[in-house]
Amino acid sequence: MADPYSILDVSPDVxxxxxxxxxxxxxxxxPPEKCPRQFAEIREAYEQLRDPVRxxxxxLFQVRGGESVDDVIADLRSRVQATRxxxxxxxxxxxx
Amino acid sequence: xxxxxxxRSKGRLAVTLIDRAKRNLERGDFKQALKDVRVCYRQAPTxxxxxxxxxxxxxxxxxxxxxxxxxxxxxxxxDLLDLGVTEPAVEAGLPDLLLSVGMFDCLPQGDDALTxxxxxxxxxxxxxxxxxxxxxxxxxxxxxxxxxQQIRTALEAVERGDESVALGYLRDIPRQSLFADWKYFxxxxxxxxxxDKTGMAANWSRLDADRAATRIAAPLKVVAGVASLRDDGxxxxxxxxxxxxxxxxxxxxxxxxxRQSTADRDWPLLLKTLRVDQRSxxxxxxxxxRRLVSCLCGVFVNDGLVEELEEFSRIVDPLPIDPxxxxxxxxxxxxxxxxxxxxxxxxxxxxxxxEDLPVFSPAQRDLARGLVWLRMAEYYVTDAVGLRNCRxxxxxxxxxxxxxxxxxxxxxxxxxxxxxxxxxxxxxATFHAIADRPEEAAKVHQRLLEHVPxxxxxxxxxxxxxxxxxxxxKAHEFALRAHELKPLGKKTRGLLWATHTEAACELARTQQxxxxxxxxxxxxxxxxxxxxxxxxxARKAALEIKAGNPGAARRFVEQALEQLDEPTALWxxxxxxxxxxxxPWQEVCLYExxxxxxxxxxxxxxxxxxxxxxxxxxxxxxxxxPQHEEHTRILLQYVRRCSRVKWRPEDLxxxxxxxxxxxxxxxxAKLATKGIRKCPEIGYFHWVMGMVExxxxxxxYKRKLTLKRLRxxxxxxxxxxxxxxxxxxxxxxxxxxxxxxxxxHHDDDLDESSENGCGDPxxxxxxxxxxxxxxxxxxxxxxxxxxxxxxxxGGQPDKSR
Numbered sequence: 001m002a003d004p005y006s007i008l009d010v011s012p013d014v015x016x017x018x019x020x021x022x023x024x025x026x027x028x029x030x031p032p033e034k035c036p037r038q039f040a041e042i043r044e045a046y047e048q049l050r051d052p053v054r055x056x057x058x059x060l061f062q063v064r065g066g067e068s069v070d071d072v073i074a075d076l077r078s079r080v081q082a083t084r085x086x087x088x089x090x091x092x093x094x095x096x
Numbered sequence: 097x098x099x100x101x102x103x104r105s106k107g108r109l110a111v112t113l114i115d116r117a118k119r120n121l122e123r124g125d126f127k128q129a130l131k132d133v134r135v136c137y138r139q140a141p142t143x144x145x146x147x148x149x150x151x152x153x154x155x156x157x158x159x160x161x162x163x164x165x166x167x168x169x170x171x172x173x174x175d176l177l178d179l180g181v182t183e184p185a186v187e188a189g190l191p192d193l194l195l196s197v198g199m200f201d202c203l204p205q206g207d208d209a210l211t212x213x214x215x216x217x218x219x220x221x222x223x224x225x226x227x228x229x230x231x232x233x234x235x236x237x238x239x240x241x242x243x244x245q246q247i248r249t250a251l252e253a254v255e256r257g258d259e260s261v262a263l264g265y266l267r268d269i270p271r272q273s274l275f276a277d278w279k280y281f282x283x284x285x286x287x288x289x290x291x292d293k294t295g296m297a298a299n300w301s302r303l304d305a306d307r308a309a310t311r312i313a314a315p316l317k318v319v320a321g322v323a324s325l326r327d328d329g330x331x332x333x334x335x336x337x338x339x340x341x342x343x344x345x346x347x348x349x350x351x352x353x354x355r356q357s358t359a360d361r362d363w364p365l366l367l368k369t370l371r372v373d374q375r376s377x378x379x380x381x382x383x384x385x386r387r388l389v390s391c392l393c394g395v396f397v398n399d400g401l402v403e404e405l406e407e408f409s410r411i412v413d414p415l416p417i418d419p420x421x422x423x424x425x426x427x428x429x430x431x432x433x434x435x436x437x438x439x440x441x442x443x444x445x446x447x448x449x450x451e452d453l454p455v456f457s458p459a460q461r462d463l464a465r466g467l468v469w470l471r472m473a474e475y476y477v478t479d480a481v482g483l484r485n486c487r488x489x490x491x492x493x494x495x496x497x498x499x500x501x502x503x504x505x506x507x508x509x510x511x512x513x514x515x516x517x518x519x520x521x522x523x524x525a526t527f528h529a530i531a532d533r534p535e536e537a538a539k540v541h542q543r544l545l546e547h548v549p550x551x552x553x554x555x556x557x558x559x560x561x562x563x564x565x566x567x568x569x570k571a572h573e574f575a576l577r578a579h580e581l582k583p584l585g586k587k588t589r590g591l592l593w594a595t596h597t598e599a600a601c602e603l604a605r606t607q608q609x610x611x612x613x614x615x616x617x618x619x620x621x622x623x624x625x626x627x628x629x630x631x632x633x634a635r636k637a638a639l640e641i642k643a644g645n646p647g648a649a650r651r652f653v654e655q656a657l658e659q660l661d662e663p664t665a666l667w668x669x670x671x672x673x674x675x676x677x678x679x680p681w682q683e684v685c686l687y688e689x690x691x692x693x694x695x696x697x698x699x700x701x702x703x704x705x706x707x708x709x710x711x712x713x714x715x716x717x718x719x720x721x722p723q724h725e726e727h728t729r730i731l732l733q734y735v736r737r738c739s740r741v742k743w744r745p746e747d748l749x750x751x752x753x754x755x756x757x758x759x760x761x762x763x764x765a766k767l768a769t770k771g772i773r774k775c776p777e778i779g780y781f782h783w784v785m786g787m788v789e790x791x792x793x794x795x796x797y798k799r800k801l802t803l804k805r806l807r808x809x810x811x812x813x814x815x816x817x818x819x820x821x822x823x824x825x826x827x828x829x830x831x832x833x834x835x836x837x838x839x840x841h842h843d844d845d846l847d848e849s850s851e852n853g854c855g856d857p858x859x860x861x862x863x864x865x866x867x868x869x870x871x872x873x874x875x876x877x878x879x880x881x882x883x884x885x886x887x888x889x890g891g892q893p894d895k896s897r
Contacts, residue, residue, distance in 0.1 A: 006387075013416075013455065053517065056460060057467055059417055063390075063397040063427060069355040072387050076339075076348060080319045081291060083341045087251045090285075091228045093315055093334050094308035095164070 004045030126155035150186045170197045198232025223274035224308035247278040281309035345380040400432030416455045422446040466514025473506030477527045564717045568598025609643040630656040638673035665706035667691035699738040705747025708754035745775040779813030806831045
């Protein structure tokens with residue numbers, strides 16, 4: 001499973017209330033009937049982080065095993081790709 | 097004289113300047129060339145000079161345009177047009193230039209002078225120009241301006257995220273249109289934002305390579321990961337421009353370099369690149385930097401690269417939870433292949449770090465320290481288990497003792513710091529169970545229940561533990577609590593039933609017959625399907641005999657006899673229960689005699705299966721009933737007589753399970769072979785065959801065959817729905833790791849002997865190869881290889897051979 005912090009887009013020192021708020025926000029955005037895969041991923045990530053002992057164990061003994069440089073690149077690419085490029089900037093890419 | 101000199105020098109100057117301008121034109125320095133040739137032309141407007149001037153003008157205008165200085169380029173073009181174009185080469189380049197600077201309408205002869213082919217090419221260019229820079233669209237091409245506006249509107253709709261509107265604008269653009277390319281581009285762009293690689297490829301693969309849309313699509317493809325960032329500076333800078341939309345600078349290229357080093361496992365290069373780039377990466381995007389550091393740290397830690405991690409720790413800042421990198425180094429040591437990397441030292445240092453780590457609250461700190469102690473305990477347990485399973489022949493007892501002592505100490509520390517952390521107790525109990533210390537495991541479970549009273553596994557363990565020790569009443573309390581937690585659980589019901597049955601026996605032994613009967617009744621209510629089983633009826637009969645109610649006992653026995661084709665199994669159970677219920681010795685002897693007489697009958701699969709099943713259950717208890725050894729011996733004789741029996745698979749399994757702990761390998765192998773032949777889909781028989789092979793020892797077992805059997809056992813048992821097959825999978829996996837251990841020891845021995853240079857000539861031979869050699873030699877000498885192997889393994893070679 002990918003890094004639960006990345007899935008929920010929260011920092012490792014996130015408090016319980018923020019974590020829950022973020023989880024509910026993501027669940028609203030990815031309801032199970034429309035995005036079952038994302039929903040399952042979010043749910044699993046939340047389950048991993050909501051239990052303080054499991055979270056502490058994760059913090060102590062898991063050194064980001066699930067993520068690679070490729071993931072960071074893919075994520076950055078995805079962020080760039082998701083950003084709408086202003087038409088003028090887009091067209092300026094036509095220059096030789 | 098002076099004016100003559102002046103004229104001559106002017107002429108010389110003109111000659112020098114024109115040469116210099118010519119050189120600059122050839123070199124592409126149009127700015128200086130234009131400056132010089134302008135002076136020359138003013139002084140001497142010769143045709144040569146004009147020619148150079150025209151070339152200088154057009155060259156400089158194109159250069160300015162390329163550098164994005166359109167206004168300056170336009171000014172130069174105006175000067176050129178004022179001068180007038182006479183040079184055919186300049187004339188040929190003029191339409192493109194005019195179109196690019198938005199002065200196409202100023203073309204001296206209009207577009208009538210152009211060939212059809214050239215006109216078409218320029219129209220395509222004008223179309224692209226009209227989309228990219230609509231201001232520069234020639235007035236003479238109003239239709240181009242209109243269509244281009246439609247494309248721009250579509251692009252703006254895509255920017256807003258209004259894809260359906262954008263597609264609506266594209267709908268009317270025909271395939272033959274000058275703007276068809278842009279139509280595909282916009283569609284591809286919609287797919288790009290939707291992360292739809294197929295849609296992107298379907299549209300962008302249709303783009304004309306020479307047109308503007310292709311140039312825009314190129315960096316987008318790189319971002320989408322469908323094209324690579326080649327050594328193309330222009331493309332790189334365009335990708336950076338896109339990155340700048342979300343970060344403070346370009347990082348994709350640098351990340352790609354780091355990824356390559358990681359993939360090549362070129363750690364020196366990776367660390368060098370990181371040392372150079374880390375500051376700018378951090379300034380560009382803190383989030384990406386932190387994730388990168390984190391995942392590179394993960395690579396070093398998870399691959400056990402302790403030295404590289406040390407170097408890495410000097411470059412990047414530590415995480416707040418690991419200020420001195422001790423945690424990361426400890427985990428890296430755990431993953432390291434080198435035995436000299438010891439995590440213990442780092443964990444101890446990290447425990448000291450945790451004492452005052454500000455990122456954790458005091459309660460979290462205690463829990464964190466408890467978890468670290470648990471981690472260390474598990475490390476010591478693994479060490480002890482590894483040494484215990486080691487088959488190298490060396491005496492590891494001192495080391496095992498030391499590792500176990502440390503494990504106990506670490507568990508105690510954990511219990512103190514994190515008293516409610518159930519997994520610690522479970523790990524400690526498992527540690528004792530593996531080392532065959534069920535009493536200590538029970539104590540740990542008891543302690544767990546003090547902190548977590550509703551821990552189902554602990555309740556089940558304690559219930560089973562007390563049942564197996566014949567302490568039904570004690571077991572009953574735990575089984576009842578487990579049953580309350582999981583009333584529909586098959587295991588909890590089964591266990592509660594067993595505790596009722598055991599409690600009945602215990603109560604009967606102390607003459608509390610009514611209570612014993614009510615326990616029996618409770619067991620019947622719990623599992624009504626079992627109340628008429630022959631063994632249950634036998635127990636009831638034993639209870640009634642004990643209570644002095646022979647009539648009732650007789651009825652139970654008669655009822656039990658009706659359940660069976662032949663009474664042999666019943667007489668065995670009656671004998672056992674008579675002993676367990678402490679019946680008078682005459683009663684025990686009576687049933688034993690009946691059993692022995694019944695055993696003389698013709699052997700039968702069902703009887704063998706039932707007897708083995710019932711006796712095996714008692715043999716697996718820590719304290720079996722007295723006389724079990726004698727009964728085992730008698731039953732073993734019976735099983736040996738069963739060579740012509742038509743076996744049922746279920747009975748065969750019971751018999752094999754009974755034979756497993758008895759070291760009757762030949763008989764076990766024979767019956768398991770029958771089991772495989774009859775039911776090849778039962779994984780249990782394959783596992784038995786594999787284990788029988790392993791039991792022959794490293795020199796005699798057939799490695800390939802054993803591996804095949806164990807793998808087959810795992811495959812079949814994993815697919816099986818029979819709960820008895822669950823442990824088969826685990827046991828077969830253990831068997832496989834045992835074979836690995838044997839191979840490793842052989843490899844290690846090989847390494848050592850080659851290092852010392854004093855190895856025995858046979859040291860390089862694998863056990864199975866050695867076996868083959870021995871068989872071949874024995875075959876030639878007419879000897880029995882099994883005998884020779886027995887002597888070798890036993891270490892008493894017969895000198896006469």
